[in-house]
Amino acid sequence: MSKRKPYVRSMDGWWKKNPFFVEYVIHESTALFVLAYAVTLLVGLIRLGQGEAAWNGWLAALQSPGALVFHLALLVAIAYHAYTWFKIMPITLPPIRVGGEKLSPCAIITGGLVAAAVASLGLIVLVWRIAA
Amino acid sequence: MNIYKADVVIVGGGGSGLRAAIAVAQSDPSLKIALVSKVYPMRSHTVSAEGGAAGVKRDDDNYDLHFHDTVGGGDWLCEQDVVEYFVQQAPIELTQLEHWGCPWSRTPEGKVNVRPFGGMKIERTWFAADKSGFHILHTLFQTSIQFPSIKRFDEHFCVDILEEDGRCQGIVAVEMATGEFTMIQGKSVIVATGGAGRIFRESTLGGIVTGDTQGAVFRHGVALRDMEFVQYHPTCMPITGLLFTEACRGEGGYLVNKDGYRYLQDYGLGPIGDKPKNKYMELGPRDRLSQSFYFEMQKGRVFEDPVLGKHVHLDLRHLGKERLHERLPLICEMAETFLGIDPATQPIPVRPAVHYTMGGIATDNKCETTLRGLYAIGECSNVGLHGANRLGSNSLTELVVFGKLAGDEAAKTAKSVGFGNTDSLHKQAEAIEKRVTAFKAQTGGKERVATIRKEMVQTMEDGCGIYRVHDTMQTTCDKLAELRERFKNVELDDKSSVWNTDWLTAIELDYQLDVAQAIAYSAINRKESRGAHQRLDGYEQRDDVNFLKHSDAFYVQGALPRIQYADVKITKSQPAARVYGAAGEKADAERKASHV
Amino acid sequence: MSEQKFIEIEVLRYKPESDEAPHSEVYKVPFTDDMSVLQGAQYIKDNFDGSLTYRWSCRMAICGSCGMMINGVPKLSCETFIRDYYPNRITIEALAHFPIEKDLVVDLSGFIEKLESVQPYIIPAEKRSLDQGEYIQTPAQVQDYMQFTSCINCTLCYAACPQFGLNPDFIGPGAMALLHRYNMDSRDGGAEQRMELVASEEGVFNCSAVGYCSEVCPKHVDPANAVNINKTNAAKDYFLRFLSPKGGAK
Numbered sequence: 001m002s003k004r005k006p007y008v009r010s011m012d013g014w015w016k017k018n019p020f021f022v023e024y025v026i027h028e029s030t031a032l033f034v035l036a037y038a039v040t041l042l043v044g045l046i047r048l049g050q051g052e053a054a055w056n057g058w059l060a061a062l063q064s065p066g067a068l069v070f071h072l073a074l075l076v077a078i079a080y081h082a083y084t085w086f087k088i089m090p091i092t093l094p095p096i097r098v099g100g101e102k103l104s105p106c107a108i109i110t111g112g113l114v115a116a117a118v119a120s121l122g123l124i125v126l127v128w129r130i131a132a
Numbered sequence: 133m134n135i136y137k138a139d140v141v142i143v144g145g146g147g148s149g150l151r152a153a154i155a156v157a158q159s160d161p162s163l164k165i166a167l168v169s170k171v172y173p174m175r176s177h178t179v180s181a182e183g184g185a186a187g188v189k190r191d192d193d194n195y196d197l198h199f200h201d202t203v204g205g206g207d208w209l210c211e212q213d214v215v216e217y218f219v220q221q222a223p224i225e226l227t228q229l230e231h232w233g234c235p236w237s238r239t240p241e242g243k244v245n246v247r248p249f250g251g252m253k254i255e256r257t258w259f260a261a262d263k264s265g266f267h268i269l270h271t272l273f274q275t276s277i278q279f280p281s282i283k284r285f286d287e288h289f290c291v292d293i294l295e296e297d298g299r300c301q302g303i304v305a306v307e308m309a310t311g312e313f314t315m316i317q318g319k320s321v322i323v324a325t326g327g328a329g330r331i332f333r334e335s336t337l338g339g340i341v342t343g344d345t346q347g348a349v350f351r352h353g354v355a356l357r358d359m360e361f362v363q364y365h366p367t368c369m370p371i372t373g374l375l376f377t378e379a380c381r382g383e384g385g386y387l388v389n390k391d392g393y394r395y396l397q398d399y400g401l402g403p404i405g406d407k408p409k410n411k412y413m414e415l416g417p418r419d420r421l422s423q424s425f426y427f428e429m430q431k432g433r434v435f436e437d438p439v440l441g442k443h444v445h446l447d448l449r450h451l452g453k454e455r456l457h458e459r460l461p462l463i464c465e466m467a468e469t470f471l472g473i474d475p476a477t478q479p480i481p482v483r484p485a486v487h488y489t490m491g492g493i494a495t496d497n498k499c500e501t502t503l504r505g506l507y508a509i510g511e512c513s514n515v516g517l518h519g520a521n522r523l524g525s526n527s528l529t530e531l532v533v534f535g536k537l538a539g540d541e542a543a544k545t546a547k548s549v550g551f552g553n554t555d556s557l558h559k560q561a562e563a564i565e566k567r568v569t570a571f572k573a574q575t576g577g578k579e580r581v582a583t584i585r586k587e588m589v590q591t592m593e594d595g596c597g598i599y600r601v602h603d604t605m606q607t608t609c610d611k612l613a614e615l616r617e618r619f620k621n622v623e624l625d626d627k628s629s630v631w632n633t634d635w636l637t638a639i640e641l642d643y644q645l646d647v648a649q650a651i652a653y654s655a656i657n658r659k660e661s662r663g664a665h666q667r668l669d670g671y672e673q674r675d676d677v678n679f680l681k682h683s684d685a686f687y688v689q690g691a692l693p694r695i696q697y698a699d700v701k702i703t704k705s706q707p708a709a710r711v712y713g714a715a716g717e718k719a720d721a722e723r724k725a726s727h728v
Numbered sequence: 729m730s731e732q733k734f735i736e737i738e739v740l741r742y743k744p745e746s747d748e749a750p751h752s753e754v755y756k757v758p759f760t761d762d763m764s765v766l767q768g769a770q771y772i773k774d775n776f777d778g779s780l781t782y783r784w785s786c787r788m789a790i791c792g793s794c795g796m797m798i799n800g801v802p803k804l805s806c807e808t809f810i811r812d813y814y815p816n817r818i819t820i821e822a823l824a825h826f827p828i829e830k831d832l833v834v835d836l837s838g839f840i841e842k843l844e845s846v847q848p849y850i851i852p853a854e855k856r857s858l859d860q861g862e863y864i865q866t867p868a869q870v871q872d873y874m875q876f877t878s879c880i881n882c883t884l885c886y887a888a889c890p891q892f893g894l895n896p897d898f899i900g901p902g903a904m905a906l907l908h909r910y911n912m913d914s915r916d917g918g919a920e921q922r923m924e925l926v927a928s929e930e931g932v933f934n935c936s937a938v939g940y941c942s943e944v945c946p947k948h949v950d951p952a953n954a955v956n957i958n959k960t961n962a963a964k965d966y967f968l969r970f971l972s973p974k975g976g977a978k
Binding site for chain 3: 171172174175176177179180224227228230231232233235236237238240241242243244263266267270274275277278286309338339340371372374375439462465466469470580581582586624625626628629630631632633634
Binding site: 003004007008009011014015017018020028088090091092093094095100102 | 742744745749750800801824825827828829835868871872890893894936937938939940942943950952953956957959960
């Protein structure tokens with residue numbers, strides 16, 4: 001009879017055991033904020049389908065102080081989500097070679113963030129123009 | 133006790149053991165192979181080899197040149213037929229590793245690249261950055277996985293070999309995870325367990341390089357050959373002994389003393405050229421470089437530091453950051469981690485430490501010992517390749533060349549004989565189990581394994597260091613006898629079964645004390661200076677009349693080892709003065725002229 | 729001489745033959761600035777308690793034996809220095825997510841099985857005899873896989889991977905890096921054979937890109953990259969199979 005008795009440690013609360021995991025759980029949970037905004041837009045779409053009055057009601061609701069605070073929170077969370085999304089991009093991409101040299105993780109992250117910022121600004125300007 | 137039967141049993145899962153296993157598997161897939169290792173194979177000490185593996189590669193190189201470098205480097209104590217076989221097989225085996233995926237460094241055209249190494253006249257060291265051993269080991273281990281006939285016994289500790297009717301017929305192993313014994317019966321057995329360098333205090337070696345299986349074989353009447361030849365590597369980290377590869381010098385590094393002076397020029401290795409030149413200065417052989425350090429120390433020309441002790445500097449700064457990171461990444465990493473030094477901007481403190489045991493289990497030129505059916509390969513063996521001093525990068529090649537040879541030979545043997553009597557072997561195995569289990573039962577003694585080990589490694593360093601004299605060697609011999617006695621009073625802290633490393637180190641130490649005696653007595657009896665065995669007590673010269681011979685140590689139960697001498701096989705290189713630098717070049721020219 | 733410094737080392741001990749569960753023991757160890765945490769453990773074994781059990785060998789961070797959790801972080805104890813923690817206490821524990829065999833020794837048999845399952849050997853794209861010499865492989869082709877050859881199988885990445893902790897069947901970062909190493913080698917033609925495992929239940933889709941494995945890797949192998957590139961490869965393979973004439977049948 002073998003005298004082995006391997007001890008298996010519990011995984012309960014694993015995400016609290018390491019700051020790296022805590023951050024991981026936070027940035028993953030910011031996806032819920034993306035979901036929340038998608039739901040908000042979906043509600044808008046439904047209200048649009050219900051006629052002009054419903055649509056105007058939805059627009060009015062968006063301008064309430066509560067909705068503004070809610071959107072501000074969404075903006076912060078989604079910005080953080082975007083940042084962390086780009087931060088893990090180097091581990092998800094195959095190596096990118098420029099002139100034989102492998103692109104550094106830092107260059108990939110910076111490139112991604114800059115591209116996201118430019119695209120967001122472009123979109124804002126575009127919407128602004130249409131609205132004007 | 134569990135019983136397992138295999139056609140070929142291999143003890144040791146490092147480079148040579150794995151190569152042998154693959155050779156057996158390829159020679160006949162129906163042969164069952166048991167590969168026993170006290171660590172997972174990729175932990176084996178082959179992993180730590182840095183520099184590379186020697187094999188003729190360039191158009192301006194040939195087998196003869198590699199032969200002469202090796203025989204001269206070994207101070208003519210090499211078996212020359214063995215060296216001839218070795219240099220011819222080397223490129224084939226290294227190419228085989230390439231086919232199996234070894235990531236050798238390449239030329240821009242995509243061919244395998246070679247680098248210079250100490251004591252080698254032409255660049256012929258195949259390398260995988262400065263992790264050559266690591267890559268060779270992992271390549272071999274991973275390659276071995278595809279052969280279903282190789283049954284591994286990982287983390288199984290071999291406690292003894294089994295012998296009956298004048299043949300080796302298997303081994304007894306302890307499964308470390310359970311403490312249970314297994315008898316592995318075999319038709320042939322290959323021992324590939326690595327060197328014994330951990331018998332010394334300051335060494336480059338991993339904790340597993342204990343030499344205990346050599347001790348087990350020794351007790352079965354097989355000679356340990358040329359054990360007095362212990363290689364001190366000249367460039368090691370002070371205190372820890374960690375190795376800075378010879379490739380540092382191959383790439384052009386300098387050794388300087390506290391005055392910033394390249395002192396090797398004072399010891400027959402000069403003159404300094406404008407470029408690194410093979411067999412000159414820092415590219416001289418290891419024994420000479422370590423000996424030069426000793427004399428610099430005597431002259432008070434080395435650095436002294438309260439923490440690091442006495443050392444010299446290995447200066448790589450002139451190589452530039454880029455080349456250092458491409459060719460010597462591990463060295464940069466180690467210097468940074470362990471010493472907080474960037475080799476691109478600061479010199480590295482180094483000193484000699486024990487690195488390799490040239491001696492080992494005596495075998496014939498087919499790797500078979502005098503106990504039929506028992507083969508030995510790699511650092512644990514002495515097939516006669518390295519003589520009195522090993523040249524850097526010959527040992528990695530040795531693993532694959534002789535691993536292949538022993539595998540083929542053991543396979544042939546296994547096919548020509550049947551299994552022995554399992555019952556009587558089992559009785560033997562049970563007696564072995566009883567003997568080694570008794571260590572756990574010993575109580576009342578006041579000795580600790582760690583204490584005896586510490587005293588052993590210290591006395592070996594004192595008596596069998598770079599330079600040796602009779603009196604200190606005698607003190608070492610006396611001390612070893614005392615430790616042998618005191619070992620009887622060891623009481624273990626751990627008496628359990630699962631993962632009992634306290635017990636396993638006691639079994640190791642028991643064997644190590646025997647091997648230490650073989651080293652010390654071989655050394656005190658060799659009254660000359662040759663290669664890595666250098667004396668300062670009236671025997672400063674090489675004495676070919678009396679000592680152009682192998683020393684064979686034989687175990688005598690309860691008494692001192694018996695030392696006998698055996699002839700050296702000479703085929704085409706008569707002993708000559710062993711010279712390097714400008715004198716070496718002159719000698720080469722004369723040798724060539726005399727051949728015309 | 730400066731005064732002797734002492735460090736407190738708290739070890740999670742577990743003796744399977746007498747303990748129901750692991751418990752902590754604290755040792756006060758004299759140290760010098762060049763001492764690694766491994767040397768601290770060795771000091772305890774040699775001087776206080778010979779039953780303390782851990783794996784170790786090379787002392788130079790290449791054999792991969794001596795990984796442990798040091799203050800909660802998976803590290804090689806041979807290249808982690810006591811001075812960096814002084815005067816605080818150091819806690820050491822067996823690598824996370826693996827069953828503990830005894831003290832700091834974990835059961836690695838599962839990892840070894842995974843390593844064997846990835847077919848970690850050259851399956852030649854084109855057979856070549858030894859007479860023909862080496863395969864030609866340019867330095868750029870070597871660079872494609874070299875990083876993934878650096879894995880020392882220390883399993884720190886497994887101790888860093890919560891998905892492995894939650895599902896011990898996950899093939900995991902280290903073994904995937906090895907699989908990827910062979911797929912990326914110009915001499916190898918076995919990628920297709922290895923794909924089944926990549927896309928399997930135990931395969932890459934267990935990974936949720938935590939990325940801590942690459943963070944703790946002592947050899948900068950970036951196993952997370954190997955896993956995630958193979959997610960893309962597996963997805964590509966899945967869709968391309970429907971486009972192939974055989975319509976995805978094997």
